[in-house]
Amino acid sequence: MEATTSTSTGEDGSSMLRRWVVSYTGMSTDNIKGLILALSSSIFIGASFIVKKKGLKKAGASGVRAGVGGYSYLYEPLWWVGMITMIVGEVANFAAYAFAPAILVTPLGALSIIISAVLAHIILREKLHIFGILGCALCVVGSTTIVLHAPQERQIESVAEVWDLATEPGFLLYAGIVLAAVIVLIYNFVPQYGQTHIMVYIGVCSLVGSISVMSVKALGIALKLTFSGMNQLIYPQTWIFTLIVGTCVITQMNYLNKALDTFNTAVVSPIYYTMFTSLTILASVIMFKDWDRQNPTQIVTEMCGFVTILSGTFLLHKTKDMAADGLTSLSFRLPKYSDENGEGIPLRSQDSFRAPSP
Numbered sequence: 001m002e003a004t005t006s007t008s009t010g011e012d013g014s015s016m017l018r019r020w021v022v023s024y025t026g027m028s029t030d031n032i033k034g035l036i037l038a039l040s041s042s043i044f045i046g047a048s049f050i051v052k053k054k055g056l057k058k059a060g061a062s063g064v065r066a067g068v069g070g071y072s073y074l075y076e077p078l079w080w081v082g083m084i085t086m087i088v089g090e091v092a093n094f095a096a097y098a099f100a101p102a103i104l105v106t107p108l109g110a111l112s113i114i115i116s117a118v119l120a121h122i123i124l125r126e127k128l129h130i131f132g133i134l135g136c137a138l139c140v141v142g143s144t145t146i147v148l149h150a151p152q153e154r155q156i157e158s159v160a161e162v163w164d165l166a167t168e169p170g171f172l173l174y175a176g177i178v179l180a181a182v183i184v185l186i187y188n189f190v191p192q193y194g195q196t197h198i199m200v201y202i203g204v205c206s207l208v209g210s211i212s213v214m215s216v217k218a219l220g221i222a223l224k225l226t227f228s229g230m231n232q233l234i235y236p237q238t239w240i241f242t243l244i245v246g247t248c249v250i251t252q253m254n255y256l257n258k259a260l261d262t263f264n265t266a267v268v269s270p271i272y273y274t275m276f277t278s279l280t281i282l283a284s285v286i287m288f289k290d291w292d293r294q295n296p297t298q299i300v301t302e303m304c305g306f307v308t309i310l311s312g313t314f315l316l317h318k319t320k321d322m323a324a325d326g327l328t329s330l331s332f333r334l335p336k337y338s339d340e341n342g343e344g345i346p347l348r349s350q351d352s353f354r355a356p357s358p
Helices: 002-025 029-060 077-099 102-122 130-149 159-166 169-193 198-227 236-262 265-287 296-325
Strands: none
Touching: 029 077, 029 102, 029 236, 029 265, 077 102, 077 198, 102 130, 102 198, 102 265, 102 296, 130 296, 159 169, 159 198, 159 236, 169 198, 169 265, 198 236, 198 265, 236 265, 265 296
């Protein structure tokens, strides 16, 4: 009798705890799982930026730099450690999209900016201005706001349902615009402006990234349903999404390596985050119609949280110039990063200043 009472009390306690979490935070169990996975992902990814940057610098010292088309970093063990760390983070991120909407998961990448900025200050000796610390705090506040007001995950029963969403006219138009923009950037802008304009490399990464996240979410849903007993591997749509994910990730990694090798880590991270998150939220709103399940107050609150994060990333970006150059105003000059000996290195590689060979 006592055991029965104890079991009943335990079940009631668990049920009460779940109800309290949902009522107090407005988050479902799936959203909480997605939140934990997204936070873990940010920690690994933020650290991977620094490890990969160290590997790129070490490889560039003895071979052709990635920023000018070299691939000597593939022979550098330290770069592979960073790559493995990033893969672990991306796997956690992948799993997070299977449980929570993109509008919740993606903005939490702000934590990776904080981690990369702090580690860059400690390990790479890249200075972090006092306003950069304020930027980190703003990122945390904005992320918290979005987490507490994020929409519930859409209930999807099969990967075919995701395919139907992806082939609606609105998302097809978005995907077509992204593809056209990426082709123009790669073939017209990268050869001429890749070494001097940070937005070129990051633009390619962000545009392709918004499509990859939608495909990752579709693939994550397919695997989650498969593990729960509803096999989605028999559908061709699952494998099409897999192919899209692979193509997008390879493209992202290639141009992200170029950006990291050419520009300051503390500059690349926030700009990449801002563009990637903005485009991903836009793609998610178009494809999964996240805002259809929310009232205007929740949407406005989420946007305020996102603007707060953008403000934090802006401070991290612009105050990096102040720390490096000793300025007290927000200048728009090309920022510099410091090498391990504290010497300023311009954004453009030294090779780009050389006259072309006849």
